[in-house]
Structure formats: C-alpha cells, structure tokens
Amino acid sequence: MLLLYFKQAWNLLRQEKLFSSIYVVGTGLSITIVMVLSIVYYIKIANIYPEMNRDRTLIVKSAMEKYKNGGTGSSAISRKFIDECLRPQEGIEVLSVTVRDWEEHYMQYTNSKEQTQVILKYVDVPFWEVFSFRFIEGKPFTEADFESAIATAVVSESTAKKLFGRTDVVGEYASIDFRQYRICGVVRDASYVTSRTYANFWIPCTLQPDYDRSFGNSGYLGSLEAVILASSLEDIDKIKQNTRNWVERFNRADEEVEFSLVGQPDQHWESTFRFWSNVGPDFKKIAWQYSLIFLVLLLVPAISLSGMTDSRMERRLAEMGVRRAFGAPVDNLMGQVISENLLFTLLGGLAGLFFSYILILLSADWIMTIGSNFVDLPPEGTKVLFTPGMLLNLPVFFVALSVCFVLNLLTAVIPAWRASHKDIVYSLNAKQ
Amino acid sequence: MIKNICKHLLNRWKKNLWITLELLLVFCLTWYMVDYFFVLGYNKSLSSHRDLAHTYMVNIGSLPQNHEDYHAEDDEPAARYANYLRVINLLRDNPDVESVALASDYSALSALGALNEGRYRSVTDTTVVAETQVIRFVADEDYLKVFRHSKANGKTLVSTRDYDWNDPANILISRMMEEKLFPGESAYDKRIEAVDQPGVQYRVIDVLDDIKHFNYLRPYGVVYLPERLNETNLGGKIITIRSRDGLSEAQFMATFKKEMSTRLRVGNYYLGGLNSLAQMAEDTDYRAGKTNEIRMSTALLLFLLVNILLCVLGTFWYRVNVRRGEIGIRRAMGSDLVGIRKLFMLEGLLLLTIIVVPALLIEVQFIFSGVITTLGQDVKSYGSYLPDSMGLRFLITNILTWCILAVMVLLGIWYPTRQASRMSPVDALRD
Secondary structure (H helix, E strand, O other), X not given: OHHHHHHHHHHHHHHOHHXXXXXXXXHHHHHHHHHHXXXXXXXXXXXXXXXXXXXXXXEXXXXXXXXXXXXXXXXXXXXHHHHHHHOOOOOEEEEEEEEOOOOOEEEEOOOOOOEEEEOEEEEOOOHHHHOOOOEEEEOOOOHHHHHOOOOEEEEEHHHHHHHHOOOOOOOOEEEEOOEEEEEEEXXXXXXXXXXXXXXXXXXXXXXXXXXXOOXXXXXXXXXXXXXXXXXXXXXXXXXHHHHHHHHHHHHHHOOOEEEEOOOOOEEHHHHOOOOOOOOOOOHHHHHHHHHHHHHHHHHHHHHHHXXXXXXXXHHOHHHHHHHHHOOOOHHHHHHHHHHHHHHHHHHHHHHHHHHHHHHHHHOOOOHHHOOOOOOOOOOOOOOOOOOHHHHOOHHHHHHHHHHHHHHHHHHHHHHHHHHHOOOHHHHHHOOO | OHHHHHHHHHHOOOOOHHHHHHHHHXXXXXXXXXXXXXXXXXXHHOOOOOOOOOEEEEEEEEOOOOOOOOOHHHHOHHHHHHHHHHHHHHHHHOOOEEEEEEEOOHHXXXXXXXXXXXXXXXXXXXXXXXXXEEEEEEOOOOHHHHOOOEEOOOOEEOOHHHOOOOOOOEEEEEHHHHHHHOOOOOOOOOEEEEOOOOOOEEEEEEEEOOEEXXXXXXXXXXXXXXXXXXXXXXXXXXXXXXXXXXXXXXXXXXXXXXXXXXXXXXXXXXXXXXXXXXXXXXXXXXXXXXHHHHHHHHHHHHHHHHHHHHHHHHHHHHHHHHOHHHHHHHHHOOOOHHHHHHHHHHHHHHHHHHHHHHHHHHHHHHHHOOOOOOOOOOOOOXXXXXXXXXXXXXXXXXXXXXXXXXXXXXXXXXXXXXXXXXXXXXXXXXX
C-alpha cells in the first residue's frame, strides 16, 4: 500500500514540478539548518579520535572561593585539591591533569629564521591513557621524564613533517620558544575540533614553572584542569556525588572560606557549555534556548509547507470525494496523504542533509564555534579537518530521519484531516 | 480596487489562513532580527574617532638566557634601555613608517579587547563622579597620531607633539568627561582626581573626542594618562606603528618583515612578529563570539526571508491556477497583464499590512517581557542615542520589517503571475 502511495506521490511530483521543487527546497532548508546544528553538537559530544572515551569522561576545569568579607576568587584548580579530593575516590580508572596555558608559543626551524606559532599542551603521563592517541613512532614520555621535568615532547605527524620532512623523528630535537625538546613519540594528527586534546606538541606539565602552585584561602585554586576517566558509566554519578560530599564536608569544617566547584565535575557534554570559572552553565536556560531555536526552525517552514499541502489537497478534493463515496475510511485517506507527503519530506531531508555537509565543509574554520561565548583562534595555517566518520554516521542519519518524520507530521496532519473530513457531496462537486 | 481586493480576501479568508499565520510568525521573528541589526548598524555608524587601519603592533622579543646569541651585558638596565631606544629609532627611520607609538598596556589598543576603567571627579566638586576608560601611553612617542585621535568631533586630528608633557600632572580627557564633570563650561586648565587616589591632581590640557572601545558599541569617555620612558619602566610596553598612506597591508607587512628582521636584532632584542591591529580587532570580535553572533543572526534572517518567499511563491502559484477562470474573465473584459499582476501584488501587500496589527501586539509583549536588549546600552555613555527611544525605534524597525517582507512578497508573487500572463484568455475562460 505504502509503495502505491509513493508511486502516486512520485507522479504528482512529476506533474507539478514547480510546486514540488518549492516544497522540497522548503523542507531541505529547514533540515539543512537543523542538521548543521545537530552535526556540530554530535562532533562536540560523541566519542571521536583521540577523545574516544568522552562518554566516561568527567572534567573539573575551575573552582571558586567566597570569602567572609564578601569577596570572591576563581580560577583553575590546584594539585593539592586534585590529590585530596579527586584522586582518592573510587570508580576512577585514570585521572589526568593538564595545565591551563594562555601563552603563545613558537616553533623555530634549524635552517630558517622564520617561526611558526604552535599549540603546546602541558600534560601528564596518564593523559596518554585517558585519550587514545595512535603512536606512529616512539611512545609517550616516561614517568621518570615527567618527574624530572626533562624537556621531552610528543609531536603530531603533520608537525613532524613540517619540521623535519619525515615522521621517523624519535630522538631528534625540536626548538620551541628557543628551548630544545627531545622528541619521544609521533602521533597521528587529531582534528582541531577535538580542542581538549589538539596540539602540535605535548610536553610534561612539570616543565611549566609552578604548575603545582596553590593559592586562595583554601589552597585549592591553581592552574590545573582535571580529566577523570570513570571505570564505568555507573561510576559517573558516584564520582559526582562523592565530590559534592567532599566539598560540603570541607565547607562545614572551614568557616573562613566557602569553596565551590560550581556544579562540577562535568560530563564531557556538560563541559562544552562551561565558559566561566565562577558561573556554571544554566542547563535549563540552554535547553529552553535550543528548544526555541529548533521550534522556530521547524515551525516556520511547517506552516508554509502545511499551507501548500492544504492547497494541493484542495485540488484533489474530487478524488477524495470519490474514494470516500466508495467507502474508504477516513483513517486510510489520512494515512495516504501523510504517506504521500513523506516522500516529499524525505526528498527534502536528503537534499537538506547533503547541503548541511556542504555548509559544514565550507565553513569548517568557524562552524564548530557556534554557541560558544569564547572562541580560541587557531594559529595560522591550522586546518580544521572533518573525518568521514564525523559526518557520515548512524546517529546523524537517525536525527535526520527523525526530523523528517516530525516535519512531515507537522505539515501533513492538518491538511490530511481537513481533506478527509470534508463533506462527501462538497468534495465530489469540487472543481478539478 | 482596494475595496474589491478586501472583499476577495474576506470571502476567501479560510484559504488565506496559512499564509496569514506564516506572515504573522515571520513578521514578528524578522522584526526581532531587524531590531538587532538596526541597533548594531546604528552603533557602527557612530564615529570611533580613532582609526586602526594601517596600524600594526610590533612584537619585540628578548632572547632567552639559554640562546646561543644571548649576551648578559645587554641585559643590564642601561644597555637594555639604550637598545630599546635604538629599536624605536630604527622603526621611526623606516621610510614606510609614518609614526610610532608606545602604549603602556593592552587597554590602550582596543583591538585586543582589554579595558582599563577608572572613576574620576573634579577637585572642586567631588560629588559628581565620571566612570571612564583609562588609556596610558608614553608621551615620548606619538600615540595620538598613530591612532588618528581627534577633537572637535573629528574636525581636527591631534598629535602627542601638540602638547607640553613636561608637567607630569598634564592629562587629556574626552568630551563625555567634560560634559559630566564640568557641565556647560570648558574643562581646559581644570583639575581632576581619581576617586581611589584623592590628592593626586591632574590638569586638563585639552578635550578630545570620545572613542569606542569596540566598534559595535557606543563611544565611551576617556582619560589619557601620559608617562615618560625610562630604564625602569620598559616592561609591558607595546610598540605600535602606522604605515605611510597608500601602502597596502600585505605589501607593508611583507616589506617590513624582510627589511627589519635583521636590522632589529639589537642587543638581545629581535623582531618577534608584526600584527595588523585591524586584523587583531577582527580576531577579538571573533574570540568574543561577536562574529559568530552576527553570522548566526544573518543566517536566521535569511532563513526567515527564504521561507516567506517560498510560502508566498507556493501559495500564489496555486492561487493563480485556482483562479484561472477569474483571470480569463478579467482578460476578456480588457484587463492587461500589468493590471492582473498589480491585483495579485496588492492582494499580497494588503495581507502583509493586515497582519501588522496583531504582529505589533505580539512585539509589544516581547518588549515588556524584556526579550529585547539594546547592544551597547551598558556602556557608561552620557549622550542620547536613538535606540534608547523605544517608540521611535519600534516604529523604524517595524517599517523596515514591512519593507523587507514586502520585497519578498512581491518577488514571490512576480513569478506565478508571469505564468498567468502566458495563459490564453480562451483556455482560462473554459476553466
């Protein structure tokens, strides 16, 4: 039956080319924008190389202190806090710390006076366990290198090629900010879209002066960020609750200062909405905002497409009248209209998905920063790459299909109901 | 004709329900976007009274101690100072460089978004306090000329060399400060002080124009605090230059880097980089999310307009087909194609005008619920600005919205009525 409806819709599509084109473009436009937003958030949230364990990752970026005199202070967290609150907890598979670094860094070449700006990440040894980097050559720096603050570095494949023209560079030295680093490993490039891990060089955070400094009245403010890999998905809530309990206990014991993690630890997806160290994201507001945007994106075309479907049904009233006169139940007629419409919507959906890919690739440099309050500017020459897996995957297709179904229902139900409930005599007399 | 169209619309009100609903929804949403762009455009149209085009930040680096060319003796304060002055002189002597400036911190360059604010008052009347941005610059070089600061509402460009800086109390302020602290009189030779540093008095030696911190905000009052360069205060200074007129950015930067890289290797100093301040201002907008906000708003506006275009196109395409008989009769009665097109276009515009009334009612709800914000209103400006007058702004933005949507409606009707023109009156009458 569905095939028959589709055949009929296909014939209608061929007969009314202009109308069909307008309908497909209208549907496609809506789906393009919805899909761009969906793909951007999929890339921000899904498990993507080298951040393959995002679903099990918890993040503590910052903390805040309120003092008795009404003053406040906020910044990243200290090693003292990590050692006292986070590290002893159960349910943690690995805990990694990275240094928050605002400095610009430059790489020098041996045979040229030119310098290139690079992204440097100060990391620890567990970093290589939390994130699944693929080593092409060598391996991460050792615990001994880390503890002794030896100037060693892991380099990305493309940076190695740029610097030496090859990737077998383990044992070679790279000059960063006029300091020599021995290269211990080369990893496959990450995309700039995985901003938590993306870098040209990864070096031990012990090389950052005062990386483990503590300040604030509690001594828990510092310059580190903690990335926790929970042992299982069930452990996530346990770690969050234990951390909250620990902070409460601390605040009960210390009357001078009120320490707060402002709702952290965050799961990876939650952390993508956190921009300030002293104010947490208001998820209720964010949910409202996005619901409103999606509603507008679907409702605006839905009303116009619904009007067009209604006009089309007006022209087919006589057909509806004949079918009803021969005993066709209203449900069948409604089903027919909605199914026929689905073909148009699916065609629009396909076009929309295709255009959303084109739009994402054309605006690769900035599209991932949608919805961010503060944006890091990549160093000159950094290419934002999208792998096929980021764009072509089941969740994205599922979202596209769901949007099609919702849009189809929004556009077809009322016209279908109106057409199938018209008086039979009126329908039979309707002008073709 | 209008009466005829109104009767027609009334008779077919059920058929017009969808397009009316769509027009109403799109009108309200488009108005929201138009209001945003109106305020943004208005703010951008206000003069900045400073010009970042053809200005550059020269990054002078210092070799680290472990570098093979590092000389410890060049790190002595006297040698460092002498080398620094040599660097400045080399920049000034470059024929492509018009003028050189030294800023005391990043807040003197609005390009990076840093803002230094202060509260000042007159020493004679301490009850009135003006909140203002504070720009600290080195008076030995020409900060005012590099950034084209002006007075008398942009009529006169000023130079740091125009003033006597021998008295450390001498400062410049901007017009907003003068109006706030000395209403109705000249601030020249008047004394002011910072609220948090009472007793340290400054003497106003001229009043310049207010400047904008960001191009999309309103102008903001300024206090210009000069300092003199010496051996002890080299740290944190930012060197900026203005290139000669007529040189393109790319041309100047390429030539400058090529020529100056070797020449600026003075003592332990070296040329670390050259950045266009205009580009840095764009980058700052991008980092702060402003560029994305504008892109998203533009995309949403385009989305709304294309949707209304498609809706009108689809609806009127059907309408032309359904009303073939009527078109045939009109043609047979002698109506020409222009007349028929005019009829449909007036019908579209009338529909658009009818929905303005409920749209205005909905928009008023937007305003009272606090959804509408005014970009730049939080800047502590003391002037009066059009977007603050809600009634006038409401009127202008609604007229603009009507005009934009009218264009879309006319475009949407134009194509289907073109089809009607191809219709033979005989065929149409037979329908």
